Amino acid sequence: MEIRFENISKRYRQKYALRGFSTTLSSGVYGLLGANGAGKTTLISILVGLVKPDSGTIAVDGTDVRALGRNFLSKIGYLPQYPEFYRDFTVTDFLAYMCALKGIPAAEGKRRASELLDIVNLGNAADKKVGALSGGMRQRVGIVQAMLSDPAILILDEPTAGLDPQERIRFRNLITRFSKDRMVLLATHIVSDVEFIANEVIILKEGRLICRDTPHELERECAELVWTVTVPESEDLGRFDKYNISNMQRNDAGVTMRIVSRGKPHPSAVHAEPNLEDVFLSHFGEVEL
Amino acid sequence: MRLVGFELKKLFVRLPVLVALALFTVFDLVKIHATVDSISYLHEDSTWNRVYREQYENYSGEITLDKINALLDIYKPLETAINDLTATTRTDVEGTLTGNLYSDKNLLERYFVDPMERFFTYKSNASATVNAAHENVQFYESRGNTYEARKNAAIAKLYQGRRVTEFYYTEGYKLYLNYDFSAILILLLVLYALSQTFTRDKECRMTELLLTSPGGGTTTIFAKIAAASVYILAVSLWFSAVDFAGFEMFSDLTDAGGLPVYAVETFREASVDLTLFAYSAVSALGRALGFWALGMVFLALGEVGRHALLPFAMGAGAFLACTLAGVRWGYSSHTLIKVLNPYSMLVNRLLFGKTEFVDIFGVPVLTWQAGLIYTAALGVLAAALAVVFGGKSKLRKGALL
Numbered sequence: 001m002e003i004r005f006e007n008i009s010k011r012y013r014q015k016y017a018l019r020g021f022s023t024t025l026s027s028g029v030y031g032l033l034g035a036n037g038a039g040k041t042t043l044i045s046i047l048v049g050l051v052k053p054d055s056g057t058i059a060v061d062g063t064d065v066r067a068l069g070r071n072f073l074s075k076i077g078y079l080p081q082y083p084e085f086y087r088d089f090t091v092t093d094f095l096a097y098m099c100a101l102k103g104i105p106a107a108e109g110k111r112r113a114s115e116l117l118d119i120v121n122l123g124n125a126a127d128k129k130v131g132a133l134s135g136g137m138r139q140r141v142g143i144v145q146a147m148l149s150d151p152a153i154l155i156l157d158e159p160t161a162g163l164d165p166q167e168r169i170r171f172r173n174l175i176t177r178f179s180k181d182r183m184v185l186l187a188t189h190i191v192s193d194v195e196f197i198a199n200e201v202i203i204l205k206e207g208r209l210i211c212r213d214t215p216h217e218l219e220r221e222c223a224e225l226v227w228t229v230t231v232p233e234s235e236d237l238g239r240f241d242k243y244n245i246s247n248m249q250r251n252d253a254g255v256t257m258r259i260v261s262r263g264k265p266h267p268s269a270v271h272a273e274p275n276l277e278d279v280f281l282s283h284f285g286e287v288e289l
Numbered sequence: 290m291r292l293v294g295f296e297l298k299k300l301f302v303r304l305p306v307l308v309a310l311a312l313f314t315v316f317d318l319v320k321i322h323a324t325v326d327s328i329s330y331l332h333e334d335s336t337w338n339r340v341y342r343e344q345y346e347n348y349s350g351e352i353t354l355d356k357i358n359a360l361l362d363i364y365k366p367l368e369t370a371i372n373d374l375t376a377t378t379r380t381d382v383e384g385t386l387t388g389n390l391y392s393d394k395n396l397l398e399r400y401f402v403d404p405m406e407r408f409f410t411y412k413s414n415a416s417a418t419v420n421a422a423h424e425n426v427q428f429y430e431s432r433g434n435t436y437e438a439r440k441n442a443a444i445a446k447l448y449q450g451r452r453v454t455e456f457y458y459t460e461g462y463k464l465y466l467n468y469d470f471s472a473i474l475i476l477l478l479v480l481y482a483l484s485q486t487f488t489r490d491k492e493c494r495m496t497e498l499l500l501t502s503p504g505g506g507t508t509t510i511f512a513k514i515a516a517a518s519v520y521i522l523a524v525s526l527w528f529s530a531v532d533f534a535g536f537e538m539f540s541d542l543t544d545a546g547g548l549p550v551y552a553v554e555t556f557r558e559a560s561v562d563l564t565l566f567a568y569s570a571v572s573a574l575g576r577a578l579g580f581w582a583l584g585m586v587f588l589a590l591g592e593v594g595r596h597a598l599l600p601f602a603m604g605a606g607a608f609l610a611c612t613l614a615g616v617r618w619g620y621s622s623h624t625l626i627k628v629l630n631p632y633s634m635l636v637n638r639l640l641f642g643k644t645e646f647v648d649i650f651g652v653p654v655l656t657w658q659a660g661l662i663y664t665a666a667l668g669v670l671a672a673a674l675a676v677v678f679g680g681k682s683k684l685r686k687g688a689l690l
Contacts, residue, residue: 048501073503080497086299087493093298100291101502101509145498 001061001075001152001183002026003047008056010042010207017042019207021056029179031194031215032187034204035284040187041081043204044157047185048078074103077151081158083142087131091122091141094130098145109148116144119174121167135162143171147178154184160193172197195276205283219274222260226278229269230256240265244285246278260285292504296516300489301482309481310524313474314531320470321535329460329540330399337396340386345458348401349544352409352456364402367394400460408453408552415451418444440646440653447560447644453552461540462565463553466642468536471528472576472635476608478524479584484601486513487591487679510679514588514672521584522577529573542569550641560644560655572637575661579634582668583608586631589674608632615639628659631667 008021018039034040045051047058049065049072058065065072085094092113099109117123120140130138139162146154154175160168175184176197186194194201195215202212211218226246231237232254240257243265247258258272259265260281331338348356367390370376376390386393422445429438490496499505536542545552546566551559556568563571587604615632619639624647633639633656640660646653 048497050497050500070503073501073505076501078498078501080494080501082494083498084492084494086489086495088303089299093295097295097299098498098502100295101499101504103503106291 003153003183004059004062005043005047006057006059008043008046008053008058010039010046010051010053016207018046018053021204021207021209023202023209023212025183025185027179027181027183028199029175029184029186029194029197031198031201032185032204033189033191033194033201033280034187035189037206038189038204039207040189040204041157042207044078044155044185044187048076048155049073074149075151076153076155077146077149078154079142079146079156079159082161083138085130085138085141087129089130090127091117091130091133092126094141095145095148098148102149104149112148112150113144116147120144121170136164136167139163140167140171143174152182154178154182155187156185157187158189159186160188160190168193191275191277191280201276201279203279203283210283215276215279218279219276222274222279222282223271225260225262225282226272226274227259227261227265227269228256228272229259229266230254231266231268244281246281292509292512293515293519296509296512297519300486300513300516301520306478306482309478310527313478314528317471317474317528317531318535318538321468321532322539324464324468324470325461325536325539328464330396331460336387337392340396341400344386344397344401348405349457350455352405352454356456357405357409360397360401360405364394364397367397400458404459404554405456407554407557408456411551411557412452415448418448422448436648436651436653443646443653443655444644447562451549451551451562453549455548457545457548458541459545459548459553459565461536461542462545462569463555464540465532465536465542465569466553466572466638467555468532469636471532475525475528475580476583476635479521479580480587480601480604480608482520483517483584483587484591484598484604486517486588488600507676507679510676514585514675517584517588518581521581525577525580526573529569529576533569533573542566555638556642558643559641560657561641568641572641575637575641575657576635578661578664578668579631579637582634582664582671583611583631585668585671585675589671589678591675624656628656628663631664634660634664 003025005021005023005025008018009016010018021039021043032040032043042051046053047065060068060072060075086097089097092110095113095117096106096109099106099113102109104112114123114126117126120143122137122140122144125133125137130141133141139159143156143159146156156175160171163171172193175186178184179197186198188194198215200212201215201218203210203218213221230251230253233250235254237255240259244260245257246260249256258278259269260278326332331341348360363386367376370390371394378389378391380389380392382388382390387396422441425441426438426445429435429441485492490499499509533542542565547564550556550561550563550565550568553565559568561568561571583604586607587600590603590607591600611630611632614626614630615636618626618630619633619636621627622645624645627633627639627645628647637657637660640657643656645656647656647659648654649659
């Protein structure tokens, strides 16, 4: 399966939420990274049909999604941002309702829901009311409902919001297991969500696609920008305000900083192994590189 | 069908709705008791009740000259004595029914003489109406007034053969057929539940999921409309049943169920020829249809606003306007206004209780017939608008569905 975005633009009043977005996605996990307001949710909303683009087309295997209509919807599983669901439904009832909406036969839906609930460690909460679930549990229910129909395309908007570290790891493993021969589009501003599982990362900034590559390649490209430096406590730390500092740690030697910068930030600074967070900071840091 | 079941569960089979339904049922029964208690003189354990029951044994059933004469034999001397101002006001007079002559006269007059006379003379009054209608037909035909000629022909046909041949206690039905309190309770339940039909999805941030599911667009809207229809009909018919059971319990409806509806004083000019029991069922169905139509209007309004308060306020406002119009014109001769006001189908004695017509392209149509057709059409139109509004709001948002 292939999804081709062709010159997609969307403007709200005078501000572009998305501008000339073009790319092609096939199977694999895609991490859609960007700061808040970068256009991630707009792109996803356009893809799932919630928002009409001002210009551009989206084609699935060469066919415009507008022509596919409901056939396209039956291929996707979607988790929107901040879902709440019906508070007085039990988890089981809610998932049965979603099965009905997706046209999944009741018996098959029940079996599938049970399997997925076990996978996301919610087997014991099946009879709980949705309103009684924690934010993280509700998010996991959202992930389950998105995967109910075993969709060819899984679209997740900020899926790990509210999940604790263990749940995040579980979620990442679930996505990796699920992604075989499927397409997963995962929009987030939490870099670690995609760092280990994304085959490719798409970075959006102010509505534009600024880069797309494998995490490894993106990291390699910013290898020259990442520095680490340890300065004594007595040194004025204010002089580093002009740099993007990705991490600071006090230790016996003083203060160790991880800095993303084009130039050497300190005579004693040395290059460090870059990670995706550094890549993110190189694009979205407070200080323009 | 699965979606309809879920919509029912999601919107209506909820604790607040069920609690309100239970509480309102109790309120309704209390109100029925209070209504009977305040209007009827036949309170439990009262002297009138005891005397009435004794006398009822003598006069109920087929109306015969013997029964009429026997009744008048008791009543006439009382009437004469009271008119002559020779009757004593003592309350322990021996040989009387209640101990007091005035009380005897009033009881017999209210519960036996007047209704018996009305029943007995109904046939001749109906015949007179038929004859007058026939004369009118000839008159209007001679004047070339086709509409009035048709109308009078319809009246003649409707009143032909009307008669009341049996005497039974009809006060219970009179109270029951004029009882409207439960309509307010139904309205509140309908408004409360329906105003959330669409806004609940928005409040729960479910709209995105609904719109991106294959069955989440128009299919869901149809499911909501079907579920709302089931709920409205169920609630309306439930309260009609509670009303009937309440009046049966606190008054009595059983005996008179087989009498024609025009045996009830306020339905002398009824535009239907049904038994009281059958009319009760028809009236309940008509009221359910009226609430269904209003419910569909509420649903269409429910697309407005993100929270339930606005549609609730708009629905309540619309109902208040209909009620005020109903109070203002419900008993007037403005038959078209009556027909066009959904309130008339909720309080449908306005349509069934009097033989009135509306002119539909020169054809006289009974107001209840026009009302039924109009109300059904209004409901269908409002449901269609709910679908269109629902669809439009989605089209505004999206492009691909």
